[in-house]
Amino acid sequence: MSPEFALMPEQASSVSAEYDALLFTEIGISVFFGVGICLAIMFLAWRYRAGSEVDRSDPPEGDMRLELLWSGIPLVIALGLFVWSAKLFITMRTAPKNAMELHVIGKQWMWKIQHPGGKREINELHVPVGKDIKLVMSSEDVIHDFFIPAFRVKMDVLPGRYSMLWFKPIREGTYRFFCAEYCGTSHSKMIGRVVVQSPADYASWLSGGGNNEPPEVAGKALFESFRCGTCHREGLTGRGPVLDGLFGKQVRLAGGGMVVADENYLRESILDPGGKIVEGYQKLMPTYRGQIGEEGLMQLIAYLKSIAPDGKQPEEKR
Amino acid sequence: MTPAAATDRRHYLNASYTAASWLFTVDHKRIGILYLLSVTFFFLLGGAAAVAFRLELLTPAGDLVTAETYNNLFTVHGVVMVFFFLIPAIPAVLGNFLVPLMIGAKDLAFPKLNLTSWWLFMIGGAITLGAVITGGVDTGWTFYTPYSSTYANTSVSTAIIGVFLTGFASILTGLNFIVTIHTMRAPGMTWFRLPLFIWAHYAASLIMVLGTPVVATVLVLVVLERSLGLGIFNPNLGGDPLLFQHLFWFYSHPAVYIMILPAMGVVTEIIAAFSGRRIFGYKFIAFSSLAIAGLGFLVWGHHMFVSGQSMYAGIIFSFLSFLVAIPSAVKVFNWTATLYKGQVRMLTPMVYAMGFMGLFTIGGLTGLFLAAMALDVHFHDTYFVVAHFHYIMVGGAVMAYLGGIHYWWPKITGKLYHEWWGRISAVVIFLGFNLTFFPQFLLGYLGMPRRYYAYPEEFQVLNVMSSAGASILGIGYLIPLVYLVWSLKYGPDAGPNPWGAKGLEWETYSPPPTLNFDTTPVVECEAYDYAAGEMAPELPGTQGHGSSTSEEAGSSEP
């Protein structure tokens, strides 16, 4: 993050280099075609300028082979670019399993970030180098967008659902992040910096002051204070399904259909329980909309995830 | 009849001088002039907003205006330029004036509907401007929810009602063109004898009629959520914010083609006329317009690759976006081939058309960067996107619009403008444009997000370049304003056909009589029927060719 003028953003994540390779390939192709067409236009306009003494007999009115050629060649090139970009896009959107998970909450006009151990920070994001990092993000108000140019990653942060962003920093240093989705008056103030540290430095930063309890511990406390367990427990008195081991499993819904119990499903189950009813159960659960805030939700979900130790991380494909 | 006598001749301009004869005219040519004056006003207004925020962006800190003002400025710029200038510019001004003339008709099919369209446009414009003056609008022209529907404290609903009405102006224009082109062609004017300007307008009209109702509906839904609290887009009310984006872009991507297809039509006419030969690959250009209009409806999701739309949807939208580039490329290649064995005259409209080709090519090629999902992840909502769409919409559509204004100016006004000033303006605009917008590609790659009031220092150099370019661009746009107005009084009479161009509009007088032709023309030859190797007049305004065509037009049968 140097305040000096540069022509390229730094390459600081595992996808930056391939991103730039694809970009410069496209630039090369574009320059070739762009310059080619400009030269052709200039040459023809000069050679056939009005009154010049050149052969103008039988000007062609069209040529099927030419038309096929100049639609076919760009088509093939376009398809090649499409395939390459689609592959890279899938990589960029599919978080590796076991990535370290951080929670990000955007609100007008700041970013709140919480680390797995519970440590929080505002408008700063500390991460260890060489580790897969996954951000689980949500907004408290309008749509925001988390954008780290040096990592070539960006994802909208929406109210009412979770979106995911993952990256693997490959170089220590500080880099800017921005809110890239216009969100009102101080949109341009919603910026911060990513601090990529060696694992040791990161660990010592984590253990520095201001540690909060880990989100799953806070979530367990919420689970108890909201008395979720009165329904969600084993035995005849349990009127709701047992939640242990739920995360990552397929859930069979009443009226047919299956869903994967990912973060968004858990969120919906808590805020809008009537929306998807689990097969074999009644529509009994009350909504907690308005009672549990964004942070509480993230903590509850972190707790539900912690009681599903072998629950597979569902692949992020949305 | 000779051009000298044109001053005493009755034509659409001197038919009557009363205000009512203009404000309530049903003559498509007069309505075209009304639109010309209106969109010029809106262009100057949108341009003034741009000047203001480019000044603010000279320094990294927000210092010249407040953040609220800045957000209002870019919103006004976007709303005015998109809905009140770019969408109506070519169809409602040049299309209105030329569609009946080019197909040999007396007027559009529904003259009163045409007048209604202009009135709706003006009322819509007045309401939107009222909103801007009274409470401001700060949502960006994209009106994204739930910001627009719940959180913004500005006059969003009023502004939206104005845009809504303007949408109907556009629907009426499109409807009028479609019916006119189907039913009012002169005897002998078959579909494949139509000038490609008409094909382009036909394709654009389809989009206006099919797409605009969707954006009108979604905007009304925003107003309903704002005023009545209906939960449509805001998740706290049980709505879905992405629904807005889907519906909005379902129209607003094709809207780009409402701007660019007519622009391509204009450029096609200019290139044929100033190459003095039949356009290369007529049918390919004609059908590529329809292909663009059709495919254009299937690619809206490329605005939403990082919005939370599913990854698989993104892949399909990306694929279709790559496909829609092909018909545009085909047009550029065919225009280039038209120069081959032509008699190329670099007069003002042709200089504008060449500028269009260069800038549109850059805009189109950078569009492929954004169609590639992986690249779009980084470029989305940065200045790269801003640069890309200005290359298409300003470098493309506005260059073509100005080229068209210059090409048909003698027909519209009966006067010739100053040729050298014309070429100078085209070159100044081309250079100013590139200096303004090329640095923005780099800014976007470096990561500067759009709609930023203040920005980190490392982006300053490029922003200063861009602002400097904008001042040149601004001057470039003012030059034609001066010499075109000047020509109205001092310009030499143009005669019916100063360029030696083909097409029915050149076979009647300049300016045309109220009913366009003395007798209904009968078409016996193909479009662009230039004799091979024929030399057109060297410079416009000389008698020769012009007066002889005038005699032809004056006599009853062409």
Ligand SMILES: [Cu+2]
């Ligand atoms: Cu923002």
Ligand SMILES: [Cu+2]
């Ligand atoms: Cu689009």
